[in-house]
Amino acid sequence: MDERRFLLLATFVPVAGFFAVVWLAPILYALGMSLFDNPTGAASFVGVANYADILTSVGFPKYLWNSVVYAVSSTVLSLLVGLGLALVVNQQVRGGNALRTLMIFPYLLPTLVVIFMWKFILDPNLGVLNQYLVQWGVLESPIAFFSTLQWAMPAVVVASVWKFGSFAFFILLARLQAIDPNLYERARVEGASTWQSFRDITLPHLRGAILIILLVRGIWMFNKFDIIFLSTRGGPLEATTTLPIRVYQLAFSEVNFGGATALAGIMFFLLALVAVVYFRAFEPEKEVAN
Amino acid sequence: MFEFGEGAAGSYVSQATQQRVKRTAVVLTALLVAVFVTIPVYVMIAIAVQSPSSAFAGGSVQLFVDSLSFENFRVLLTETSTPRYFFNSIVVTASSTFLSTVIAVAAGYGLTRFDFTGKTLMARAVLFAYMFSPIVLAIPLYVIFYTLGLLNSYFALTLALTAISAPFTIWLMWQYFQTVPIALEESAWVRGASRTRTIWDVVLPVARPGYISAAIFSFAVSWNDFTMARVVMSQDEMYTITVGASLFLDRVSIGWGETMAASLLIAIPPFCIALFLQNYLLQGFNVGGLE
């Protein structure tokens, strides 16, 4: 066997095997379970009944809506924060390095710790934010951010943006630094204002990165479980019950594993649909595969 | 803290006002974000290093530390298995980081250097691998690991963690290898170096920023993980720090002080990485910047 072939096998066989064991097998197993009633007990085959039940259940539209709101708002905000900051750091600001260090830190922190921090800050009783807002007279009494209907989702989103803003930041910063500075200079010589250069040069260059961030981060946030579970458990009054939270509830508190896996299958289908439309419309994998 | 570097290449001609407005806006944004990022961290530290009775004295939270106390850390280290949990975390994080990086390097190299049918399919498969909600994988994975007799092993947790991080690290290395000129390898081949040797002598050293940032990502995933550790590890002495902490933190005897102290300990490795490896990280992100 020649060396080329050997390396080809050496690079792909382990990877393919690995994916087969830790991704494909569990996913197929889970999809299989979604066709059974009580799959972990006295399993009986029910076909797509679990799917039908989930899709027609009262809560489904609401959970879907929550998921979309959460995924979209946290992704878009992360993007905006990351973009703003990347533009700032790209301006050769002194202290930019410190800022970069600062930004990467939240990303590396475990969600558990992030939630501890934010719960502590936003807590109505121990929370520093409430303490100061009340002290300064902004609020009359503390707000329980994680447990009031209108604040719970924003609070979860803020914590998510805090943790994940740097993902967009780093990717965008790298792209910004890859733009040929002569393009800006040419634009200035041609008479373009700062805003025009941003619109006509910066944004088009960031397009690919922005699309990838929206897709990848969006999918991750849609599937995000721990940040919500650890902070609100989906409450209050299901205000933050997203589909993954619902999957957990179905699986572990309602012991409806067929339903849980069916819902996961539906989520997968939805994301795949979004992804396919996305692939068609923007061809972001050209970024990957070019 | 934030000032413009004067006279840098391509810096503006003094267009006084416009310049000043822009500068102010930039510095303000930077400050705002810095504050937004720093405050939670500061609060964590402030609570961690005060004894609970001084942190909460008088019914309000003391953010200005006037007396340092390591009481919280003492409780953690003597009354809980924190050291053991840390050890476990370090073991699985290190091995998963290593495995994920190796897989990413192998796959990334293969994908950029070999042409074969189904490459695009593979590109999409990697992206699609993100799309299945990880929480439902808990039960199937548990079943698989149980069947294989791998529960409560570092090995199984390493695999599971790698499963989460690998799609992204592969994508990253794939991108990165595209920026490593193939001419470097060809020049080594022409000089008589075998492909394998070329990988050691040329490809890996040149790709270092790439795989360091891939490593940092897998570190983040592993160190952050809660779900997979919960799936694989069921014995107390095998818990990772996140699982362990989540358990002892709901004890009656443990309060916010210890919680923040534990958080602070957990935050130390990420902090070191952010401090010392950020340049590599940025370079790693800079895929596409060199093409």
Add this chain to the structure above:
Amino acid sequence: MASPIRLDSIRKEYSAAGNTHVAVDDLTLEIPAGSFTTIVGPSGCGKTTTLRMIAGLETPTAGTIHFGDRDVTDAPPQDRNAAMVFQSIALYPHMSVRENIGYGLKVQGVDEAERDRRIEEAAETLQITAQLDKMPSELSGGQQQRVALGSAFVQDPDVLLLDEPMSDLDAKLKAELRVEVQRLHKELDATVVYVTHDQTEAMTMSDHVLLLEEGELAQFAPPGDLFDHPVSEYVARFIGTPSTNMLPATVEATGDGYVLTDGQFSVPVPGDLFADRVGDDVTLGVRPQYLDRGGGSHGVRVRVDVVEQLGTEYVVHGETTDGSKIDVVVADDAGLATGEDFDAYFEPDDLFVFDDGGDTICHGDALSQSQPA
């Protein structure tokens, strides 16, 4: 030991997105052992591709490659004892200059003392001794280029392949290095194949020049031959600056014999070559250097467009009466202003005659016998 290189009906296709692109087509030639061969041609004509096939970095779609008697068509690059300087320089960014130059030797298992000896020798020749312990990123473009050359030369290869090794240098440095490369070639026992798009390099450095036209061989000959005896209009146009002037003419039979004429001039030509071409359109090629204001046997009227001083000479860009562009090199520009007319004379000796399809019918030496004494 320098090997001769033989290419037999080499063809290389690339398929991208379903389309097949033929980069090199039916190339057959033999490069003598120890010679210095230059491949030239416009961008995209297949120079690099040819070189890469010789190096073993690409496998030909069809045809065979021999080094001496050995068929290396399918041999991997590692087995060819070749050295190559890449168009992109391709220094290892993580190795010092010394390590870069010595890497090939290290791979071959040459011990360190010997390695250092050879590295230092090469560095001295290339005047980069002071840079030996720097990293590539600390070098200027010209120094990097020399490091790349050094690491190829140091290996004592049988075949030395150089892909535009001077494209990044300014004219002065280029001129200096040109001499160094030729000197090194003399010292080494290697067959050198040198790719360039700069035809001055090709003409001054090599024993043979291979000119490619869209992947096909246009001419393979010593540089003087290419200059003096181009086999086609394409070759005549590509080789030489300013480019060879092309004057349209027709073959006419006169009482005396045959002439090429455009109305102004009328150049007698031998019947054996032109008898059966009467009435055909042909093109006369004449180099700007061979046009003379002073006088000569045949002339064309030129209207001056722009005059450029080119060192000690001047290039007059102008138009003939029928509007084709024409360049004339003159020693001094006395009295030539834009819009002015003058006559440029040429000798049949210096002409090339091309047929409709651009192939050479004959060179000036074939015409000189037909001239009225």
Add this chain to the structure above:
Amino acid sequence: MASPIRLDSIRKEYSAAGNTHVAVDDLTLEIPAGSFTTIVGPSGCGKTTTLRMIAGLETPTAGTIHFGDRDVTDAPPQDRNAAMVFQSIALYPHMSVRENIGYGLKVQGVDEAERDRRIEEAAETLQITAQLDKMPSELSGGQQQRVALGSAFVQDPDVLLLDEPMSDLDAKLKAELRVEVQRLHKELDATVVYVTHDQTEAMTMSDHVLLLEEGELAQFAPPGDLFDHPVSEYVARFIGTPSTNMLPATVEATGDGYVLTDGQFSVPVPGDLFADRVGDDVTLGVRPQYLDRGGGSHGVRVRVDVVEQLGTEYVVHGETTDGSKIDVVVADDAGLATGEDFDAYFEPDDLFVFDDGGDTICHGDALSQSQPA
């Protein structure tokens, strides 16, 4: 309206890592309105920096820049009505060729119909009409270069700045574009400043040449002057290929007057220039083209090293008896083999004389009167 450009004591420092590097130093010159000025000099001499200060992309550390009467030293680039072609081409990769060319007009608020008209006009001149709707990545290097030129020309600027706009092109394309650029300059009402490291371009295209030496002005003059009347050894060496030969000599007083001699030759020189230099070492500069094998008033013995064919001519690289390198351009190489000796003659007319410090003492015309009739 083309503006004259006046630079007064311009200085530009860069500080990097604590070190201050002076890129341009005390540069004073006036570029006439509507003229074509070329900046030349070796890599790193400050050409781009000077151009960028004129464009407004860098602010001088000291000194002032005027466009006509207007002080633009601190004006932003947007306010200068200049256009610039960058060394790196700098096409917007996400815009089509049409959008690239038209971007400056769009920013200036020119309406679409008018924009399209001007774009198409420029495209026609530059022969890229067929490429208008392609993306820059689909173009060859030469086409990209033409797009960059197009977008500068289309803006009808007062000042047109071109930074090595042809560095990426092969010799043939370069020659073609050179003519086009000159033609466009004639059509436009703009002051053109053109940076290049290729002195052939500088010599052929411009009204004035600015030669820089490590940031300082070496000479600013019409190209012919630079060639014929260099103000220093540096200028004489830099301008002209092959480079001017430098022959060491000493000033001696003889009974008749004064001579410059190295033992082989002895060139009489006027007393007014050399009387107080007796005993000094001087350098004689003589261009390779002015050395003649045939004969002349003074000669040096040359040992042949290498002979290069350069188009219709040959360059003989050799050494004089005292070991200094010497190049001779000859029309044919008949019988010149390596190691052979011959005599190369020159006329005092063609000499430059430089003092110890490299400054010009006089040119050949000053010597010719002293010659024995």
Add this chain to the structure above:
Amino acid sequence: LGLGGGGGGDSTIQYLSDRGDSKDVIDDIISEFEDESDYEVEVTYTSKGTSTDAQLQKMKAAGNPPDVVFDTSADAYRYQRDGDAAPVNDTIEGSGLPDPVNVDGDSYFVPTMVEPLMGWYRNDLYDENPTTWETWQSEAQRISENEGLEGYVVQSGQTNNADTSMTQYLWQNDVNIYAGPSDDIEVTIDQGDNEQRAIETYQWVDQMSEYAPNGSGWEWGDAIGALQQENAAAIMSVGGLPVLTIQEARPDLVENLSPTAFPLPDGRSQDKWWAYMEGHVVWDGGDSTDGAKEFVKFFSESERFMDFVLSAPLFQFPPTEEGLNSDAVKDNEVIQQHQDAMDLVRDNWDAFTTVLATGDDGAPNIVAADAYGQQVFGQSTDQMVVGDLSPEETVSWVADELRALQE
């Protein structure tokens, strides 16, 4: 779909527990047990609350169920219903332990501790212990308006804290949520007099929420935080949990806290007082079932048993009155400091009721167990306080939810 195979050997007992607090004692008991028998015990700790369920589901799914689970009596009954629990008659018979999960004469649960609900109020703000609905309301109002903090905490949301509180409020007003024997539980909360009483109860809770911090979904710790940070003057919690927690951060505050029973409407008496009963369930059909039974018996009879219970004194109490009066309890330092709380427990011992024992005559009630598992009552408070349902609507919402559980 269950896959067989793998996992712990025949002589390993897998023990699932959420008592991380008592880890040291448990480890001691296990090593004593291991010295005496051929079995090894492998403990999996989970955090309190729902994660035991998650772990159990995974283990069940893999065909690798635990052999012993530490859980509430309500959960034990659910396991029994699903056919997963093994009888532990040996341990119960003659031990004097309560036998809350007795089905057809077989015992399926070995209680180890009791955890009663209990309230704590600020004795420096409340003039006296306000025992009735009316006084609670007026006092809470006074404090909210005058003292700069809220008078009371109303819990709502999908938490155990909220669920137990709401259930207890209903009990205080004699609402019979369910009726019938174990095999025929009927939801009666919206029937007959119950409906009116339930509505009254929700009305009272709604009014009290005016004097409570806003928010829902609070766990036990959140309410305690409100007390600790002086955002509220009284909370309903479980046992001495609040003082144990507050002791650490605000030692100065502890002496201002006094225990109290849940508020009673005028004319009602304290006859049902929510108490968790937690203990061991042995899983049926595993390889180590016999060993598990042995272990459970050993555990209950261990000399360290009292240490286990008292590892969180005042929060956990022994499962028998005899244990309650034992020297170990009397000598416990923490308990001695809070005699008033201890008195409350002693005086109301007979009223302690698990949510499971809410069928006729205290028969096991599977619907109540399931409702607790999904925190239906906690959610009902949310529906009213956060979701703006009227008390009437809330009652019918709860009734619907409960009936849905029966399907």
